[in-house]
Amino acid sequence: MSDRSAPGSRLRLDWIYGYRGHQCRNNLYYTAGKEVVYFVAGVGVVYNTREHCQRFYLGHNDDIISLALHPERSLVATGQVGKDPYVCVWDTFTVQTVSLLHDGHTHGIACLAFSADGQVTHNTHTQIVRMMACVCALLFTFWSLCGNSLTPKRGIFGKTGDLQTILCVASAKDDNTYSGALNGDIYVWKGLNLVRTVQAAHGVSPDLLRRKQGIKITIMSLN
Helix, strand or coil, X not given: CCCCCCCCCCCCCCCCCCCCCCCCXXXXXXXXXXXXXXXXXXXXXXXXXXXXXXXXXXXXXXXXXXXXXXXXXXXXXXXXXXXCCCEEEEECCCCCEEEEECCCCCEXXXXXXXXXXXXXXXXXXXXCCCCCCCCXXXXXXXXXXXXXXXXXXXXXXXXXXXXXXXXXEEECCCCEEEEEECCXXXXXXXXXXXXXXXXXXXXXXXXCCCCCCCCCCEEEECC
C-alpha cells in the first residue's frame, strides 16, 4: 500500500438523469433520427427511445441554458452560462462540434434560433448564422458565413425600441427577425436594423410561437 499514485482508470459517463426545465424555453426536440435532444447541466443529450440509450455532447465548460434545432433536424446549437459564454453548433448523429461562436458575451446565452433561409453544406453545415446577444448594454449581433469563417455584425437599435431584457427570438422569411421583450413588446428586425416595435403585443413576458418558415441562428445572451 506504499504506492500513493492515482489508479490507472477513468470515469465514463454512462447515463444522465433529469431535464433542465427551470428558466429555459424551447429546449426539447425530436431529431431527424427520431431521437430526443435536450440538455442537463453542461451536457447535450441525444436519447434513443427505441433502444433506451443516450449519446452525449461534451463541448461546453459550464451549464447549458439554451438550445435550437436546425429545420433539417440534424444540427443543434446550444448556449451556456459563465463569464465568457459561447455557442456550440453540433451534429446530433455524431455528437461532434461543427462550429464554436464566441463574441464577447457575458453571463449567458439565453435564447437561440436558426433562421428560415439557412442552408446546409457538407463542410460547415450552416450557410448563414445569425446571432443576437443581450447583455448590460443590450448587444445584438448577426453572424454570416464568409468563406469558411463566421463574421459578426452588430444590430442597430436606433430610436425604434428601448434597450430591455429580451426573452425569446424567432426568425422568418425575407430577412425578418422577431424578438419578445420583458414588458410585452415585440421588436421587428429587418436585416441588421430594428424597424418596428409592437407595443404590449402579448401583455407581459411574451413567448413567441415557433414559425413554420423561417434558418440563421439567432442568439440572445442576458446579463
